[in-house]
Amino acid sequence: MTRVPLTLACGDYDRVWPLADGRVRPEGIDLNLVRLEPEECFSRMLTNAEFDASEMSLSSYAIAHANGDDRFVGVPVFLSRSFRHSTLYVRKDSDITDARDLAGKRIGVPEYQLTAAVWARALLRHDFDVDTSGIVWCTGGLEQPGRVEPRTPQLPEWVRIERVEQPLSQALVDGSIDALMTARVPAEFRVGSRMRRLWPDYAAREAEYFTRTGIFPIMHMMVVRADVHRAHPWVVRSVYKAFSEAKRIAVEQAADRPALRYTIPFLLDALERQAEILGHDPWSYGYAANRETLDTFAGYLAEQGLVSEPPAMAELFAPSALADSRI
Structure with missing residues (x-):
């Protein structure tokens, strides 16, 4: 079977490294991973749709979709999350x-x-x-x-x-x-x-x-160009599964080392405190696990005048990405 070439742009995160170094290969895809600063990903994708898939600002995509921009379909891979009390x-x-x-x-x-x-x-x-x-x-x-x-x-x-x-x-x-x-x-x-x-x-x-x-604010998600999705509908699930596996590896390896993996002296304490406060999977992917956070954000978009009414967030994503398959 010929693998579909896919150029995907995103930030340089530990949860992406297993895709970059080949430990994880998306099913049926020959992945060309372009690591850029998020702002550059957003600008180039929104302006010229330069990549087959890209990391995307949650607000930019939700606003564009609400205004009738149908160039992309969403993948519920939330590469960036952050609390914003420090901003x-x-x-x-x-x-x-x-x-x-x-x-x-x-x-x-x-x-x-x-x-x-x-x-x-x-x-x-x-x-x-x-x-x-x-x-x-x-x-x-x-x-x-x-x-x-x-x-x-x-x-x-x-x-x-x-x-x-x-x-x-x-x-x-x-x-x-x-x-x-x-x-x-x-x-x-x-x-x-x-x-x-x-x-x-x-x-x-x-x-x-x-x-x-119970909210760990979502910042960025993934999108695939709609024309790529139309030609290869299965690509969305393949991308989702690959990023989920890459994240699993990154989380597992963060603390599973005899020597600290990152230049953070109190890394183990931070990871243990994170688990105590945020639970076992604070960086969850998937629509169902993040529905409340997404709906809350939709309300804020309308409240702040960025859209006329809260968007139906499920509509941002490819239908095939809304539920995980079970065995």
């Missing part, structure tokens, strides 16, 4: 000490529609009772000027967006914005001189959030 920064000398102090302020965010920003804004509104309607969202590049959204979302008038030409990190330091919301840690914060996190105890807050809600 808010202020100046060290700022008088902003509590989430409610952000009401009416100017907050920098690389793109309004970023998945991380959707989750972080929902935290402000639902967990900290912040009136987000008066916030001005200042968009632009985090470290470099000129960043633009692959597709400008159609937003209601009550969403206040302002373009910032200088890097957002510099805008915070200069005082032209009051806070910064970013998934990437700003270079200025690493220096440690002029920025601080709004919540230095973010890890404890994230553990409490999961214990209370």
